[in-house]
Amino acid sequence: MERSAVRKFSGGKLLKVTVRSEGGVIQDVRITGDFFVHPEDAVEEMERALRGARAAAVRSILKGRVEGGGITTIGFKLDDLIGMIEGCVG
């Protein structure tokens, strides 16, 4: 199944996540919008890292990447992204 969530944050940036999952396991995640992430490659790395994960693991996977790796998000907070992805896993 595929589910999407869209949120707009104060400051005006839009974040959309689309998650394809089967039996509670993430097959594919796409993170799109008009936000900024530095370095940019971090978004694709996060998407790759989430493949095969269950909703319960999303938080630790993303926290580990972002807090360990000098990644800056502008326009949304990591917790927002985590919540949206968790909510889209069917």
Place this chain on the structure above:
Amino acid sequence: MERLRVIDFAVGDPFYNMAMDEAIARCVGSGRSPPTLRLYGWSPSAVSIGYFQEILEEVDLDFCRSKGVEVVRRLTGGGAVLHTAGELTYSLVAEEGDPAVPKDVQGSYARICAPIVAALRRLGVDATFRPINDIEVQGRKVSGSAQTRRFGAVLQHGTLLIDMDFTQLPALRVKEEKLKDKEAADIRGRVTTLKEILRRDLSKERVAALVAEEFGRGLEYELARGSASKEEKGLVPEFAERYRSQEWLFRR
């Protein structure tokens, strides 16, 4: 005082424009070019979309095809922008660690936008920086910027609307969510131009010269007129081809 190479205003096609910004960023980042301010315009008109944006959500491709508006995906994040003949675009590139550009991304937007605000004020326009990355006049956007940090460089490019062909606005698919907290009901009301504010035409070359002067003053550089290096020019065709490719455009 360190020198800032200023590449004078010239009009380019959308793929050339993005390719040249990247070529400069790579050469500045590796120490082979000096910090650079490039001023440019767009022909034909184009929509540029942010690095992370989903093209089909942002752009009316049928409209663009029928009106000859090109579409290009930027190296920088941020939102979709319609670039028409009335726009003056700037790109500022400095080596990462250059004292002119704060390490903190949000702070660096404020610092790099400040000279544009100063140039607008010299023109008699009451402009203010609105975080994260906009410059506004009475609540309406007249300039927007986007930044990337790659190749050892900081690249910030952005628009300054001297005039705009509003008939091409349907090229952008504007989502209602995006305007929720803004006063204006639609994008036409959310955007303004120097021509609207001052009720006169300004030459892009003149505004470009003012902007360059203020960049020198604000970021404490000595200005040095220059042009793209042989190496930068050599990189452009390959990069332009990538920006033109469907693979790059439709990657999201």
